[in-house]
Amino acid sequence: MAGYYHQEDLARFGEMGKNAPELWKKFNEWYGAVFAEGALTTREKNLIALAVAHAVQCPYCIDAYTTASLEAGSNSDQMTEAVHVAAAIKGGAALVHGLQMRNAVDKVSM
């Protein structure tokens, strides 16, 4: 295997229905309902998905939700800001854990 990630695997996502078709069916129904137009627009949901895709660093999701965001009418300025939101939360999450470090330091220090 040349590498762990292959672009063409995105189109094979449906193969995950093998072995557990009922779970796959439920996942698909839920997934479809999540992304349907609701209190948030499809465009907003795609931008959230794009940001989360970066936070979880899923190349398949980044690929899919870049296209989905463009097809929902977002432009690259908006998509870049969404990625910054993800990055800020990731960065902030790391930094705020510094308080754990402070607590640990305080606990063992005289």
Next chain:
Amino acid sequence: MSGAASVEALRVLPGAAPQKAFRDALGESGLYPLRATGIGVLQINVGKVCNQTCKHCHVDAGPNRRESMSRETAELCMRALERTAIPVVDITGGAPEINPNFRWLVERSKSLGRHVMDRCNLTILSTEPQRDLAEFLAAHEVEVVASLPYFQARETDSQRGDGVFDKSVEALRKLNSLGYGKPGSRLKLNLVYNPVGAFLPPAQKALEADFRRELLRRHGVEFHSLYTITNMPISRFLDFLHGSGNYDRYMSRLISSYNAGAAASVMCRSTLSVGWDGALYDCDFNQMVEMPVLDGRARHIRDFDEALLAGREIAVGQHCYGCTAGAGSSCTGTVA
């Protein structure tokens, strides 16, 4: 890439993923063979000469092209028109206004009481020979269907050339000053959006709202409607798909998004397309891939026979998936 070469590439691209034939998709929808339902629009492509060289252009138009409709062919078009009650004449190109017979075609069509549409690239309005074009269009109440792929310069210029966005805004302001695009105005100004890349257009109504808000806020520009049009996998855009490695993926996207409702309403069913040399086609895209009307008895405007053509079988190919994906695509936007 020539039209014939373009079709060939769609059929036999080495390494391309297998594709379901468009005629089979139509067959499963009960639509094959696809037939015209009448002729509501006579679309006249007066040639491939253009002042721009857009990256996605399905006509492969540009300043160096020489194909341009002669007066004789233009007269044949009008002779055919006067024998019918076809209500709409849609003049396209290239930049149709460059053709020396453009204004005559407009005047003649209007004198026959027909509605006339000009597919305008906007920048033509600021070229020296066309300084009076906007006034001419307004005087004849020609509907302007103007290309503008985005409400920002970066995206627009990346598809249509450096500086095109600013010149387009200048042209839109001029059209607005004559009454075009104003609420309730008889001077119709509609914009055309094409995706700036290998993806499908957004929902037309949502994008129209964005364009309306942003063009007014940033530039004080008004318009009536926005038409979203899918990029066809032919000609210059096909070259882009191949060159960028997006061909298989884009075709898969079009094919998996096939919509039977859109297929039933495709524009070729109610349009007849005339090429710069008078040859007849089912649509402007078939024209560019050199697929003439199937009925050999009426393949040139001189042989125009409304009874024969109004219910003709339509020639289809893999590029037709571009008009049936999602909400569909036509020269006046979505169809489903």
